[in-house]
Amino acid sequence: MRLTNEQLKLFDEQGFVFFPNCFAEEEVELLRIEADAILKTDRQEVWREKSGAPRTAFAAHTFNESFRLLAHHPRLVEPLRQLFGEEVYVHQYKINAKAAFEGDVWQWHQDYGTWARDDGMPLPRAMNIAVFLDEVMAINGPLMLIPMSHKHGTLAAGHDKLTTSYPLWTLDKETVTRLAADGGIVAPTGKPGSVLMFHGNLVHASPPNITPYPRKIVYLTLCAVSNHITKFTRPDWIAHRDFTPIKPVDDDALLAYARAHRVAAE
């Protein structure tokens, strides 16, 4: 999958590109089942909300075959190789649960703010690709983006260790208000299998989920290989230290695995 000139222009101007229905339900169904199973486990990679509900599972591509295939999927990897003009590696891999009734807030932040401060990543030549595993609706804690906010570089931030169970470098109210006055706030919604790519400096957040509808999203963070991190302050299953370029799998690899897996289960 290559980005069109129009998509490249949109990404440059707005800071994100949205691809509704990028993966078929047949592909996503397996990921959803596997994600639910992983989020129930007690491994160190699974972080919980203050309430005890699952918040995020790290590094599933290192211990689960379907998520390994997703991390190597050409529909995600190739656009980033195109954008960065070089090979990419997996810097971070999260399944964010945003559980029904209990999924808590992710405060306003830039991803690159954390990668720079905590991991010593030289430049914002890395970005998150969000893959919706559940339907993302306006009501179940969607990702909110401030268009054009990636044009402001890395903004001043405070290290919030209190609001949620996960420490994050967050922006203050004045900054968010100012940026939203320029760009507004959008919350892309869509069916499972939709994909959202957004610039490492794009300001975003997501509200708590008070509905009965879970809202799981996989965040695959790909970084240009030449831009690999230089500080190792976080565990290697949070900020990876293996900078080997990703070799994409075939476009139908996930589908084939999903079909084989389903047959095996029956």
Next chain:
Amino acid sequence: MRLTNEQLKLFDEQGFVFFPNCFAEEEVELLRIEADAILKTDRQEVWREKSGAPRTAFAAHTFNESFRLLAHHPRLVEPLRQLFGEEVYVHQYKINAKAAFEGDVWQWHQDYGTWARDDGMPLPRAMNIAVFLDEVMAINGPLMLIPMSHKHGTLAAGHDKLTTSYPLWTLDKETVTRLAADGGIVAPTGKPGSVLMFHGNLVHASPPNITPYPRKIVYLTLCAVSNHITKFTRPDWIAHRDFTPIKPVDDDALLAYARAHRVAAE
């Protein structure tokens, strides 16, 4: 303003009726300014979030002329007299702030659950009328309703005194999940001046507001006079004890006051 047969049918089936742009911006602007001023005061009627931001202001109709006119407005009072077939009085009056960045959750609940348990209100012959003072958007903590949930009577509830600064009789996850499987969840959005009337047993909630956009709503609770409360466990500025029937003002009374007020202020 009288409800049409179609609106009456909708209310019976769905449990709510929405009136976009029921009040003109000229009328709402004054209410918004007055609400902001009231929410900044230290009076006992103003309750705060755990963060200190204003959460709700009670009984503004008893000490503020523009909110007194709103409580007596024929566009709000007459549909309720029509529905209940008798005179109505003000049971409760709230300005819910849902402040930018800090407005906290209102958990899933039925209003009548609280009026029955705390105030000894005999029947669900009372309801809330929501008047939007700010634009209610999908992203700034809109009111979420479960259509048709009013058909289930008064559901079992627990008294939640911990989640927020305001004690509330709330429903459990299983109940909300079951009701939403039937009716879905809707979150009416609209410009300032829009009005939402909903049955006292309609299950609803609202999520925290993480955006820079405040989302103030006035909740006018009108009760059939013959159905007045019988227990006085809450202060009389929360659950009123004056059961005098409301005598509506003229339809243009709020507009005239807003215009006079603006002239006076200039």
